[in-house]
Every structure is written in C-alpha cells, then in structure tokens.
Amino acid sequence: MRREVHVLSDKVKSEIQQLKARYPHPNSALLPALALAQKEHGWLSPEVLEEVAEVMELSPAQVGSVASFYTMFNRRPVGKYLIQVCTNVACSLLGAEHLVEHLKQKLGIGVGETTPDGRFTLLEVECLGSCGTAPVMQINDTYYENLTAEKVDQILAELRSR
Amino acid sequence: MAEPILLRNVGVPDSHTIEVYMQRGGYQALPKALKEYEPAALVDLVKRSGLRGRGGAGFPAGVKWSFLPKGVYPRYLVCNADEGEPGTFKDRVLIEHDPHGLIEGIIISCYACEVNTAFIYIRGEYEFGARRLEQAVQEAYAHGFLGKNILGSGFNLDLIVHRGAGAYICGEETGLLTSLEGDRGHPKLKPPFPASEGLYRKPTVINNVETLFNVPFIVERGAEWYTSMGTEKSPGLKLFCISGHVNKPGVYELPLATPLRTLIYDYAGGPLEGKPIKAIIPGGSSTPMITPENLDVPLDYESLAAIGTMLGSGAVIVIGEGTCIVRTVERLAEFYRHESCGKCIPCREGTDWLYKILHRIEHGAGREEDLPLLLDICSNIGGKSFCPLGDAALGPVRSSIAHFRDEYLQHIRDKRCPYQD
Numbered sequence: 001m002r003r004e005v006h007v008l009s010d011k012v013k014s015e016i017q018q019l020k021a022r023y024p025h026p027n028s029a030l031l032p033a034l035a036l037a038q039k040e041h042g043w044l045s046p047e048v049l050e051e052v053a054e055v056m057e058l059s060p061a062q063v064g065s066v067a068s069f070y071t072m073f074n075r076r077p078v079g080k081y082l083i084q085v086c087t088n089v090a091c092s093l094l095g096a097e098h099l100v101e102h103l104k105q106k107l108g109i110g111v112g113e114t115t116p117d118g119r120f121t122l123l124e125v126e127c128l129g130s131c132g133t134a135p136v137m138q139i140n141d142t143y144y145e146n147l148t149a150e151k152v153d154q155i156l157a158e159l160r161s162r
Numbered sequence: 163m164a165e166p167i168l169l170r171n172v173g174v175p176d177s178h179t180i181e182v183y184m185q186r187g188g189y190q191a192l193p194k195a196l197k198e199y200e201p202a203a204l205v206d207l208v209k210r211s212g213l214r215g216r217g218g219a220g221f222p223a224g225v226k227w228s229f230l231p232k233g234v235y236p237r238y239l240v241c242n243a244d245e246g247e248p249g250t251f252k253d254r255v256l257i258e259h260d261p262h263g264l265i266e267g268i269i270i271s272c273y274a275c276e277v278n279t280a281f282i283y284i285r286g287e288y289e290f291g292a293r294r295l296e297q298a299v300q301e302a303y304a305h306g307f308l309g310k311n312i313l314g315s316g317f318n319l320d321l322i323v324h325r326g327a328g329a330y331i332c333g334e335e336t337g338l339l340t341s342l343e344g345d346r347g348h349p350k351l352k353p354p355f356p357a358s359e360g361l362y363r364k365p366t367v368i369n370n371v372e373t374l375f376n377v378p379f380i381v382e383r384g385a386e387w388y389t390s391m392g393t394e395k396s397p398g399l400k401l402f403c404i405s406g407h408v409n410k411p412g413v414y415e416l417p418l419a420t421p422l423r424t425l426i427y428d429y430a431g432g433p434l435e436g437k438p439i440k441a442i443i444p445g446g447s448s449t450p451m452i453t454p455e456n457l458d459v460p461l462d463y464e465s466l467a468a469i470g471t472m473l474g475s476g477a478v479i480v481i482g483e484g485t486c487i488v489r490t491v492e493r494l495a496e497f498y499r500h501e502s503c504g505k506c507i508p509c510r511e512g513t514d515w516l517y518k519i520l521h522r523i524e525h526g527a528g529r530e531e532d533l534p535l536l537l538d539i540c541s542n543i544g545g546k547s548f549c550p551l552g553d554a555a556l557g558p559v560r561s562s563i564a565h566f567r568d569e570y571l572q573h574i575r576d577k578r579c580p581y582q583d
Binding site: 087092 | 285286407
C-alpha cells in the first residue's frame, strides 16, 4: 500500500508547479524544485524526495538519483549553520587545513558531524570560486573570505549569539 | 594599467542596478545591434573580431555560432556560469558587479543566433551572484530589453537563471545540458555537438560568461578595435585571476600576450613574503604547471601551448618555495576524484587510483615504481575518458613529475614528507 506523505507545504508545491511551467520542458525544474524543498526542510529526506517526485511527475528513483549526484543537496539532517570550508588548492596554499583543525577544536566535532545542540555542521568542500580571497568558507548562503583563526572565532561568536 | 573595459563597472557603487549600468553607457550596444545588423551580419562581426571562448577551450565564438544549422528552431543559448575550475573566479566578479553587462551580451548574442529562449546556468554556490542576476533579469524585462518585441524590433527573448547544485562536471558543456534537462550532470557523447543537437535535442549555443560579456563592446567599438589588442590569433582583452602565494590576488584585465611576469610582479604585487616562486599553474587547476624559468611567457593560447601548458580559463595559481608539490598535487587529485561523474571507467577508476598513489607517497608509503605507475595510469586516462574531465586530472600529475621528480623520490626514499614537521 502506498504511504501517504504530506511534507511539502502547499506554497512550495505551487512554486514547483510554476517552475515547471516556466521551462520549455518541465523536467528542467527538478534542480530548483529540490532546492526549494531543501530550503523548506533543511535536508532531503526520503519522504521529501518522494513528494517532489509526485509534484514533478517523475519516478522517486529518478529524483533520488539526481538528488544524490549534487553535493549541495543534503541527504541527512544538517545543523542550523552549515559551515563549508574550502580546502582546494588556493585555500590550501593559504592555510585552509589549519582553519579546519581550528574549527574542529572550537566546535568539538569532526568533519561531517553536527554539534549536539544541532547548531553547527562542519564540512570540507571543493573550490568555492573565491580563490582571490582565500581562505574562504561558506556558512549557509554567505561567503566569509580572507579568513584567519581570529576571524573564525569572531564569526562563531556572532552566530552563537543569534 | 590601461583603461578597464570588462571591469569598468567593478567597484562603482550600485553597479549591479540597471540605473547605474545605463548611466554608465549600458544598453547602448543593444539598440545598435538590433537596428544596424541582421543576425548573420552580427555573427560575421564576432567572427571578424576573432573573439575566442573564455571558458578554457578558446574556440572562436563567431565560428561556433555559425555551426547552428539553418532553419532549425527552436534553438537555445546557454550561458555557462558554472565556473568550477579551481583558481577561477573571474565570472563571479562580472556577475556580482555587472550583471547587466552579461545580460546585454546575452540578448545581442541571442539576436545574432536567432534564439528566443536563453539560460544562465550558474553554479549553486554563487547564491549572491544568482540573486543579483535574477534581480537584473527582472529589471531588464521591466525596461523592455527582455520579453516580447524588444525595443520594437520584433525580436522576442526569454531569459531564465538556472542554479546548479554543486558539481564541477556541469561546467563541461554537455554535462551542463544534461543537468539543465533535470538529470544527473553526465556528459553526452559528441558528435552530435550541441550546435546541432543540444538542449532538448535542439540546436544550442553554449558560451562562457566572459565570452558573452565581450559582445556588446565589439558591437559598440567594432571588430578592428578588438583585433588591435592582443595578438593576431589571440585578440582582445582577457580577465586573469591570480591566487596563491602573491601579495595582491584578484582579477586583472590585460591584453592577451601580456607576459606572466608582468601579471605576477606588476599587478599582483609579486610573491608573498618575498619567497621565491617554486611553480605556477597558469590557467586553472587542470593546466600543467610550469616553473619560474617560464616567467616571461606571453599569456596567450599559442605561447602557453608551445611550452606544454594551456591558457585555460586564465587562472594563475602561484606556488611559493616551502610548499610541498606532492601534497598540492595530491589535493588536486582528490578534487578530480571527487568530481568525476562516474560515467566512464577510465576517469572514475583512474582518478581514484591517482589520488590513492599520491596519498601514499605524501604519507610515507610510496614506492619507487609509483612514478612510472602514475604516468602509466595517466596514459590510460588521457584521450580515453568520455569527456575532458579525465584529461583535466592529468595536468598536475604529469607536469609535477616532469618538473619535481626529485621531490617525489625524496618522499619515497625518506618515507616522509620533507615539508612536514
């Protein structure tokens, strides 16, 4: 028996329908649809993927396959603040790995983990396209550039105070 | 520094708004293009300018446009704003500071190519840039530069900003199209090339941000103005991104064929902390590294090819003395392993194997036979993978072994990285 899922808000479902109409072919709306679903839920649970598939009129397998291909789609819960530190070449040359170690120590978690209070998730990511202002990290949608350990401490303190 | 052209609006307050863009002469090339040129004449103009694609391959843009089959519609234009090549951040600067410059370039290019629906595929991480683009697109619609009957010309164009979701392979043109069609960003076999069978299996033009950004200037100032800069085969201005161990990293606008030394010392302020330069990656992470003996090489397609490397996207990464080359190449191999889409075996397995060998060398478990093994794996990826990602992974490995073999051997013989405490 098919499980009934009602996880996407009507607003998001409506936005996905609008996206489908916007493109010459409705399947093109899948990436933005997944992005909308993730924005609403923070991550793409199997239930969310199933419902996106329903609205997109695609198979859950196809939607799951696409969601698992792209690194920006979270397949498990993440913290309120998703900290993504670039450790690719330009950032690495300017000490990004030291910043990762610093963050691990300050947050008390490893890479890929979330703090017990659910506030911070720490990830290493590939090039963020900010090599001229390396080292850099992205927290949710915001870039933090020309980082030092001191700047990282200030940013964490500011986020903790929110 | 000469008068900036491509970067003329960067740093100007509110340069991303249509008001400021128009106050500074923006949207002047568009009416000129629509009134003074037939589409075919515009294609010819861009051909005569010699504008080469700025995404990495350097293929002449006008020639690419002329490959569109006659009489087949609809046809599409896709602006490649995926910009995932490590070291490259020029398109981001244009998008964030001058989105209307890009939009005007897209509109004129679509008119030339008889396209009525265009897309900007922007990498998902560029949230700020994407928002600015979306805002600018709305402004362009409101001013009648997009939509139906643009400026009374009878030309219609819709422009959609489409965000990616974090996959380097989507910068490869067929991977980008597959992604835009709502699938995994797997590349497609060529031929057919996108010009004849691209998005939704229709004729499609794909150009980089910087390429399209050049078009309004060529319309305004003419092909001869453009060919008066750079060299005969590499005309025009180019945005160079410079990063790594330099004092003033950033984006600089220079004529093609400017010497590498000029970029590093005169513009980027020379090496960081005055340390000697050990190596330079001249065109984005996939381009073979060179050594300071080549500092006087002109930064153009032919001159860099002549010394065994590439201009690529124009992203110069400077590596100073005191940096472990094996560690740097291991990190790049990790990137290509991570970003391999997995579609073909040579790339999927080969990039993983390269990384594992480099990792063990860096961590003291390397073997003498690892160097010929690395080169052998490179030979079995090069030219044998489905798309250029496989070849891209080889540049750092092959070039570093050619230039720094002794450093690799030192790691292997001493069973440790000499740069680790």
